[in-house]
Amino acid sequence: MEEPIYATGMAAKLRSQWDRDEGLGQNHKAVKFLGQDYESLKAYCLQSRKLFEDTLFPCAASSLGFKELGPNSAKTSGVRWMRPTEFCRCPEFIVGGATRTDICQGSLGDCWLLAAIASLTLNDNLLHRVVPHGQSFQQEYAGIFHFQFWQFGEWVDVVIDDRLPVKDGKLVFVHSAEGTEFWSALLEKAYAKLNGCYEALSGGSTSEGFEDFTGGVTEAFELRKAPSDLYGIMRRAIDRGSLLGCSIDITGSGEMEAVTFKKLVKGHAYSVTGVEEVNYRGSPTKLVRIRNPWGEVEWTGAWSDNSREWDSVDSSVRSRLQIRSEDGEFWMSFSDFLREFSRLELCNLTADALDNSQLKKWSTSVYSGEWRRGSTAGGCRNFPATFWLNPQFKITLQHPDSGHSDCSFLVGLMQKDRRKKRREGEDMETIGFALYEVSCFAGSSAVHLKRDFFLTHASSARSETFINLREVSSRLKLPPGEYIVVPSTFEPNKEANFVLRVFSEKPANSEELDDDVVADLPPETQLDESQIDSSFKNLFRQLAGPDMEISLTELQTILNRIISKHKDLKTDGFTKEACRSMISLMDTDGSGKLGLTEFHVLWEKIKRYLTIFRQFDVDKSGTMSSYEMRMALESAGFKLTNQLFQLIILRYTEDDMSLDFDNFVTCLVRLETMFSESHYCTPSVSLNNQFTYLLSPQFNTNNTIRDCE
Numbered sequence: 001m002e003e004p005i006y007a008t009g010m011a012a013k014l015r016s017q018w019d020r021d022e023g024l025g026q027n028h029k030a031v032k033f034l035g036q037d038y039e040s041l042k043a044y045c046l047q048s049r050k051l052f053e054d055t056l057f058p059c060a061a062s063s064l065g066f067k068e069l070g071p072n073s074a075k076t077s078g079v080r081w082m083r084p085t086e087f088c089r090c091p092e093f094i095v096g097g098a099t100r101t102d103i104c105q106g107s108l109g110d111c112w113l114l115a116a117i118a119s120l121t122l123n124d125n126l127l128h129r130v131v132p133h134g135q136s137f138q139q140e141y142a143g144i145f146h147f148q149f150w151q152f153g154e155w156v157d158v159v160i161d162d163r164l165p166v167k168d169g170k171l172v173f174v175h176s177a178e179g180t181e182f183w184s185a186l187l188e189k190a191y192a193k194l195n196g197c198y199e200a201l202s203g204g205s206t207s208e209g210f211e212d213f214t215g216g217v218t219e220a221f222e223l224r225k226a227p228s229d230l231y232g233i234m235r236r237a238i239d240r241g242s243l244l245g246c247s248i249d250i251t252g253s254g255e256m257e258a259v260t261f262k263k264l265v266k267g268h269a270y271s272v273t274g275v276e277e278v279n280y281r282g283s284p285t286k287l288v289r290i291r292n293p294w295g296e297v298e299w300t301g302a303w304s305d306n307s308r309e310w311d312s313v314d315s316s317v318r319s320r321l322q323i324r325s326e327d328g329e330f331w332m333s334f335s336d337f338l339r340e341f342s343r344l345e346l347c348n349l350t351a352d353a354l355d356n357s358q359l360k361k362w363s364t365s366v367y368s369g370e371w372r373r374g375s376t377a378g379g380c381r382n383f384p385a386t387f388w389l390n391p392q393f394k395i396t397l398q399h400p401d402s403g404h405s406d407c408s409f410l411v412g413l414m415q416k417d418r419r420k421k422r423r424e425g426e427d428m429e430t431i432g433f434a435l436y437e438v439s440c441f442a443g444s445s446a447v448h449l450k451r452d453f454f455l456t457h458a459s460s461a462r463s464e465t466f467i468n469l470r471e472v473s474s475r476l477k478l479p480p481g482e483y484i485v486v487p488s489t490f491e492p493n494k495e496a497n498f499v500l501r502v503f504s505e506k507p508a509n510s511e512e513l514d515d516d517v518v519a520d521l522p523p524e525t526q527l528d529e530s531q532i533d534s535s536f537k538n539l540f541r542q543l544a545g546p547d548m549e550i551s552l553t554e555l556q557t558i559l560n561r562i563i564s565k566h567k568d569l570k571t572d573g574f575t576k577e578a579c580r581s582m583i584s585l586m587d588t589d590g591s592g593k594l595g596l597t598e599f600h601v602l603w604e605k606i607k608r609y610l611t612i613f614r615q616f617d618v619d620k621s622g623t624m625s626s627y628e629m630r631m632a633l634e635s636a637g638f639k640l641t642n643q644l645f646q647l648i649i650l651r652y653t654e655d656d657m658s659l660d661f662d663n664f665v666t667c668l669v670r671l672e673t674m675f676s677e678s679h680y681c682t683p684s685v686s687l688n689n690q691f692t693y694l695l696s697p698q699f700n701t702n703n704t705i706r707d708c709e
Contacts, residue, residue: 065199
């Protein structure tokens with residue numbers, strides 16, 4: 001069962017790489033989410049004269065949510081799914097271009113998303129990457145729309161029908177101020193589909209929306225510690241079309257969306273939509289324009305809509321900038337902005353250098369990885385016994401910044417698909433990363449650094465904090481050299497998939513570190529019968545019976561009888577499958593049984609395995625933990641990739657990730673079978689496929705895998 005599934009997965013992975021080499025996953029050739037093709041579905045609907053109904057995101061309670069928007073919640077009571085043509089006389093997709101007033105928040109806590117959408121409207125090129133042209137409620141209307149989002153390294157095209165949640169004749173969620181434009185409501189629905197349901201969008205960071213609309217990289221600034229040139233950074237970012245968001249921190253849940261004396265909302269996501277410098281009473285004054293996704297509740301302090309400050313500004317500037325409507329958008333001074341707001345999030349569309357006004361393209365690398373319980377989920381540096389198990393990625397910094405001795409680069413660690421898991425009671429894991437200088441391994445990639453390295457080396461840099469956000473990013477400067485990035489969850493054994501992105505100002509090489517798959521096994525001496533100890537011969541005669549060969553059943557009986565005498569070992573006993581593997585490995589004459597010399601080699605092998613097991617069973621529990629297992633495998637002569645080690649852990653450990661002695665022996669026997677001459681000739685067939693086959697419960701030792709030239 002395991003082998004065909006995994007082999008299919010490997011083939012799919014290879015096909016996927018070919019597709020990406022052909023451009024699949026780029027914005028102009030987005031991946032079809034859930035396999036739905038917008039053009040063919042629309043053509044079918046037009047031909048059949050039926051409006052599209054999306055069975056993959058149905059008009060059902062499950063699409064709304066699971067708790068606050070669950071089937072029996074007050075918020076969903078009376079909700080109907082209706083098309084705009086059913087409750088609006090003249091619905092429009094977009095009127096006069098998408099504007100910030102098209103995005104007013106409904107009864108869903110996704111202000112973070114709406115702040116990102118509002119920023120998106122400032123750049124038509126960006127907007128139409130997400131909201132493709134040619135969609136309408138008039139021309140070729142078929143009740144079907146589509147939107148494109150960046151997701152963990154690739155663009156996906158999400159198809160939806162236009163049935164929206166309505167209550168008392170009004171949209172429940174996002175809506176336009178005029179009530180007749182629906183692009184923003186449909187965009188929100190597509191994003192809800194991408195994440196599993198509407199409720200999955202509740203709560204988040206504006207940077208998440210920024211990145212899913214652009215594929216850019218986000219940096220955060222704590223305004224209490226703002227860099228001296230922050231205003232210049234903001235101006236250059238807005239001039240380049242970057243997206244900016246800001247928020248006010250809360251000290252407790254009671255402050256969430258509390259309104260301050262001057263009408264700012266705590267714990268609420270705003271978008272920064274402009275900066276301007278005006279002459280005020282003879283002095284230059286820096287201003288910032290901000291929008292509240294609620295579409296109302298505006299700042300009432302200096303430079304607000306009707307404040308006196310505007311009276312002292314040139315009339316032409318005043319008419320261009322001053323806002324006199326309660327639309328949620330307002331100006332404030334930059335000094336007030338720094339004082340009132342806590343955090344600024346800035347998404348660089350092309351990851352431009354922010355400390356220089358001259359545009360520079362970053363060199364970019366993207367890696368997908370996973371943390372798996374017992375194998376690659378090692379936790380942070382607080383857990384030295386397991387930290388080294390985490391995936392490792394090497395960066396080679398060769399070219400210092402112009403005029404400097406250090407190299408600038410940015411590391412972004414993003415966990416995947418966590419919103420979808422909210423329905424199962426899970427949320428974001430707490431994640432971060434550390435960097436280590438590795439000049440001692442310069443030029444080498446076929447090595448996964450082990451525990452001793454991290455016990456004797458301090459980190460060169462690390463993420464500012466471990467936090468339960470989708471992405472943690474840090475801008476760093478280090479001297480030229482080779483470094484490894486170790487991404488991790490805070491605690492061990494937390495499972496998640498992740499994407500690691502590395503952006504460097506100057507070209508830099510990067511790659512994943514992993515051990516080569518090799519077996520460095522001690523030589524085995526097969527003695528003649530005359531060389532074997534007489535006491536061992538006598539034992540063999542007693543065990544083997546009249547035919548002087550040990551069969552499968554006899555081997556199982558022998559091993560289980562012997563192992564039961566070792567009270568310090570925990571075991572369920574050797575299975576017939578395990579014993580069959582041993583006979584297959586040792587049976588040199590093809591009899592299907594073990595003669596004296598064959599059994600002697602196996603006996604010495606098991607004694608060696610027992611020594612290794614006891615050596616690495618550090619806590620003397622009679623079992624081996626998964627991280628002890630990886631060190632034991634290397635001591636036995638095997639080096640495996642992270643992926644292959646995951647297979648072993650999945651196959652041989654118990655629910656608590658422990659491994660008993662019989663499974664340890666069985667695993668090593670099958671690994672030796674993998675590397676023996678009769679089963680392994682060249683590495684041209686995927687090692688992963690071969691290992692999966694040999695490590696699976698259905699492994700039949702009568703079959704061999706060969707690829708000999």
